[in-house]
Amino acid sequence: MYDYRRFFIGGAWTRPDRPELDVINPATEEPVGKILMGNAADVDAAVRAARGAFESYGESSKDERIALLERIICVYERRLDDVARAISDEMGAPTKFARRAQAGSGLEHLTTALAVLKDFEFEEMIGSTQLRREPIGVCGLITPWNWPINQISCKVAPALAAGCTMILKPSEVAPLSAHVFAEILEEAGVPKGVFNLVDGDGPTVGEALSRHPDIDMVSFTGSTRAGVLVAKAAADTVKRVSQELGGKSANIILEDADLEAAVKTGVLSMMSNTGQSCNAPSRMLVPEKLYDKALQVAKEFAQKPVVGDPKSEGVTMGPVASKAQYDKIQRLIEKGISEGATVVVGGPGRPEGLQKGYFVRPTVFANVNNSMTIAREEIFGPVLTIIPYKDEEEAIRIANDTVYGLSGYVYAGNLEHARKVARRLRTGMVHLNGASTDANAPFGGYKQSGNGREWGREGLKEFLEVKAVMGYVPAA
Numbered sequence: 001m002y003d004y005r006r007f008f009i010g011g012a013w014t015r016p017d018r019p020e021l022d023v024i025n026p027a028t029e030e031p032v033g034k035i036l037m038g039n040a041a042d043v044d045a046a047v048r049a050a051r052g053a054f055e056s057y058g059e060s061s062k063d064e065r066i067a068l069l070e071r072i073i074c075v076y077e078r079r080l081d082d083v084a085r086a087i088s089d090e091m092g093a094p095t096k097f098a099r100r101a102q103a104g105s106g107l108e109h110l111t112t113a114l115a116v117l118k119d120f121e122f123e124e125m126i127g128s129t130q131l132r133r134e135p136i137g138v139c140g141l142i143t144p145w146n147w148p149i150n151q152i153s154c155k156v157a158p159a160l161a162a163g164c165t166m167i168l169k170p171s172e173v174a175p176l177s178a179h180v181f182a183e184i185l186e187e188a189g190v191p192k193g194v195f196n197l198v199d200g201d202g203p204t205v206g207e208a209l210s211r212h213p214d215i216d217m218v219s220f221t222g223s224t225r226a227g228v229l230v231a232k233a234a235a236d237t238v239k240r241v242s243q244e245l246g247g248k249s250a251n252i253i254l255e256d257a258d259l260e261a262a263v264k265t266g267v268l269s270m271m272s273n274t275g276q277s278c279n280a281p282s283r284m285l286v287p288e289k290l291y292d293k294a295l296q297v298a299k300e301f302a303q304k305p306v307v308g309d310p311k312s313e314g315v316t317m318g319p320v321a322s323k324a325q326y327d328k329i330q331r332l333i334e335k336g337i338s339e340g341a342t343v344v345v346g347g348p349g350r351p352e353g354l355q356k357g358y359f360v361r362p363t364v365f366a367n368v369n370n371s372m373t374i375a376r377e378e379i380f381g382p383v384l385t386i387i388p389y390k391d392e393e394e395a396i397r398i399a400n401d402t403v404y405g406l407s408g409y410v411y412a413g414n415l416e417h418a419r420k421v422a423r424r425l426r427t428g429m430v431h432l433n434g435a436s437t438d439a440n441a442p443f444g445g446y447k448q449s450g451n452g453r454e455w456g457r458e459g460l461k462e463f464l465e466v467k468a469v470m471g472y473v474p475a476a
Contacts, residue, residue: 002033002086004179007042007199010049011192016042021172021199026092026319026326026358027310033090035175038200043167043208046196050138050165051214053193058135058163062117065161069114071188072160076107079184083149086176091145092318092358093273094310101273105439106149106181109455112439113157116457120161122464130472133464135163136240137216140209142202142230144222145174145321146276146380151221151244152181154443154454156195159219162463167196167215169205173322202226210234210241217242219462221278223378224404224448242452242462244278244444246378247406250399251281252421254392256413259290263297265434266409267384271305271362274320275382278449279407279429279437283375284386285395291388295366298386299345302364305382307351319358320381326358329381333363336374341365341385370398378404392421400426405446407431428453 005020006013018038022031076083083106084099093102122133139159143151148170159166170178182197198205206226210218210233217240220230224245234241253262266284275282286294310318320326333348346363360381368375368385375385389395399408408425410432412418422430428445429437437443442458444450452462 001031002089002176002179004176004199005034005036007036007038007046008182008186008195008197009042009046010196011186018042023090023174023176024322025089026321029323029356029358033176035172035199037172038198038205040204040208042198042200043205043212046167046198047138047212047214049193049196050167053191054135054138054165057165057191057194058137060163062122065163066114066117068160068188068190069110069117069157072185072190073107073110073114075184075188076110079180080104080107083177083180086180087148087174088310088318090174090176091148091321092310094315094318097273097316098310102147103149105147106153108439109150109153110157112456113161113460116158116460117161120457120460125472128471128473128475130469132467132469133461134467136463136465137164138214139164139166139463140212140215140218141166141168142206142209142218142220142222143168143170143178145171146273146278148174148177149181152178154459155219156181158460159463160190160194161460164463165194167198167209169198169200169209172199172201175199202229206230207233211236213237215239217463219452220244227450243450244452244454245406245448245450246404247278247280247445247449248283248376248378248402248404249279249281249407249409249427250283250285250402250425251409252285252395252399252411253287253294254410254412254417254421255287255290256417257411258413259293260297262411263294264301265411267298267301267364268304270384271302271317271382274317274360276320276325276380278378281407281409282379282384283370283399284384285389285398286386288388288390291386294386295344295364298364298384302345302362302384305362307359307362308354317362317382320360321358323358325380326360329360329379329383332374332377332379333383336365336368336372336385339372339374340367341372341374342367344386346383370401376402396421396424403448406449407445
C-alpha cells in the first residue's frame, strides 16, 4: 500500500489535515494507495513557494540548469523500476509496457530537454535589437492519468530548462508515480520551491491553479471539456494557457499501400496502452474495394493482445484506468451497436474469464459512417472503427471532418504519395507508413485538440517569453 498522504511544498513534505482518497488498482478494483485532496489554501502555499523561488531560479545560468537536469536523469535511471511499478499499480499498464514505454518515456523527455537546453540560444541580435528569451515565471501543470509520467516529465523538464518554477497537480486517478517523481527531484537537489506538488481534483485544485493571479502560465493535458474550463478560469488573469486535449485521429490506408501491413500496424497501435492515448488512430479509413479484406485482417490482429492481470507474464493489455472510464467505453460500444455498426470482434462486457477489474474487450466496428457517435466521440479505449471511402478526396474529407485535429496517419506504397496526403490533413502531427512518435518533434494539435506544443525545442519555447531590447547596440 502506497501512503502518499502528503504534499511537496517549498522543498518539504507537508501533511495538512485534508480529506483522504483511496487510489484504486484498476486490475483488482481494490485500494492500492492513499493521497490527500488539497484545496485552494494548499495551492496558495505552493504558489508562494514557487514565486519566492523564481527570484533566484529564474536568474540561474544555463550551466546550472544543465547540471540539475543531469542529476535528475541520474536519479531517475536508478529509480526507473519504482516509477514503472507505481504506474502499473495506479493505471493498469502491463509490467513490461509500464517499464519500457510509460516510465521510459519520462526518461526520454528528460534527456531530450537536456539536449535541447545545451544547444538553445536564449539571446540573439536582430540589427541593433537584442531578443531575449526569458522564463515565463510560475507555472501550473495539470496532468492526466493515461500516460502519467510521460505528461509530467514533458512539462517539468522543459520548465526546469527554461528557468521556471512550478506547481504540479497530477491526476487523482493515477497520482502515485507523480510522488515517486517528486522524490526523484528532491534527491537530485532541485532548489526549494522550484517544484511543488499538490494532489486534488480538477474542480478544486485545478480551478485554483487556473485562476491564481500569481501563476503566469497553465499547461494542461486532458479532455477538451476540461480544457475549456481551464481556459475560462484562466481568462480573467490573462495568463498563458497551453493545452493538449482530445483526439479522434484518422488512419488513411491508401489503395497502393501494403494492406495487411497497414491494417496490422493500425490495429496494434490502436490497442496499445489499452487504447488510452489521445493520438490513437481510432478511425481507420479503407478503400471500398479493399474493405472486406481489411476487416478480415483487423479481426485477426485485434485478437492478438493478451488481456489480463498486468503483473502476469505474457499479458500485453491491462485494464482501463478507472470505473468511470470503463462505464464510458461500455456505453459507447452499446451506442455503436444501437446506431447500426457491426461488431467484427469484441463488443460489450469483460473478456472471457475476467470477472473483476476494468477490463475491456478489444473491439473492432465495421459498417461505420463518420456521422455515428463512435466515429465522432473520443472513446479512449481499445475500440477501432473502420470506415470505407470511395476515393482519395473522400478519404481526406472524412479525415478532416472532426472537431479534433491532434494526429493523423497515412499508409501508402509510395512515400511521396503519403506526403501529399499528409499536407492536406488538418492535424498537428502526421505519421507516415507506421512511423513512431519523435521526442524531438512538437506534440500538439489543431482545432479542439489544443493550442500549444510539447516535446523537444518547441516544448521549451512554451515556457519562455520574448523580450525585445531596442538600441542594445548603437544603430549604424
